[in-house]
Amino acid sequence: MKRRTFLQRSAAAWPVLAGLASPAPAPAQGLQPLALPKPQKQGGKPLMQALAERQTNRNIGEEKLSPQMLSNLLWAAFGVNRETSGMRTAPSAMAVREIDIYVFLPEGVYLFDAAAHNLKPVLAGDHRAKTGNQAGVGKAPVSLVYVADLDKYASGSGPMRVTDAAVQTAWSNAHAGFIGQNVYLYAASEGLACWFRALIDNAGIAKLLNLRPGQKVLYSQGVGHPEKAA
Numbered sequence: 001m002k003r004r005t006f007l008q009r010s011a012a013a014w015p016v017l018a019g020l021a022s023p024a025p026a027p028a029q030g031l032q033p034l035a036l037p038k039p040q041k042q043g044g045k046p047l048m049q050a051l052a053e054r055q056t057n058r059n060i061g062e063e064k065l066s067p068q069m070l071s072n073l074l075w076a077a078f079g080v081n082r083e084t085s086g087m088r089t090a091p092s093a094m095a096v097r098e099i100d101i102y103v104f105l106p107e108g109v110y111l112f113d114a115a116a117h118n119l120k121p122v123l124a125g126d127h128r129a130k131t132g133n134q135a136g137v138g139k140a141p142v143s144l145v146y147v148a149d150l151d152k153y154a155s156g157s158g159p160m161r162v163t164d165a166a167v168q169t170a171w172s173n174a175h176a177g178f179i180g181q182n183v184y185l186y187a188a189s190e191g192l193a194c195w196f197r198a199l200i201d202n203a204g205i206a207k208l209l210n211l212r213p214g215q216k217v218l219y220s221q222g223v224g225h226p227e228k229a230a
């Protein structure tokens, strides 16, 4: 695609796609919505220091994150950073914003609603161990699962409609990668351990979350305090 065409699409994308609803959640079995404190947008380590400390640490302890940390983490991941336009901390092609973040906590699974900055209930129960195939995955107090809603690409009209599967795959993976790096940098800034994963049971997670065929589970990412040495 020519650069100018891409930029034209990007500029026009937000109003066209703003009305698309979030995916219908599976039955939440009595799980209540979770309010998040207002995110703290100041502080943290300087960017260059956070970059210097960014790393994968698979030794994540069981200690819970405070509500404020969870709020800040999700805002850093893909929160709204421009209130008037609703734009986010991570870029997405044509501002389609097809990545949904499912937040796996000990009490249940929630969907991050960036506009409301809260967590919508999806599924009760502790399903954290299902967010990866490696040992220790279930210990992290928070596991994020990145799901691409490819139906959002196909819902556009005219030049906004992207139906090429290879393009959808490339763009949604880039989008998830930006979010993942935001999470890595927030973790580095706060001294948290962070673990991005492609080795996951994509089909199993999709079934668990009752996803539509157009929703593709891409990656997961565990975050928590580093495991304390015994």
Ligand SMILES: Cc1cc2nc3c(=O)[nH]c(=O)nc-3n(C[C@H](O)[C@H](O)[C@H](O)COP(=O)(O)O)c2cc1C
Residues within 6 Å of the ligand: 054, 055, 056, 057, 058, 134, 196, 197, 198, 199, 200
């Ligand atoms: C696309 C992608 C998929 C990854 N999948 C896994 C995974 O399934 N399991 C895992 O332990 N690490 C996974 N990682 C983390 C990498 O192993 C890690 O980033 C790499 O070893 C470099 O280490 P660093 O992140 O500390 O720089 C993944 C990283 C990326 C970018």
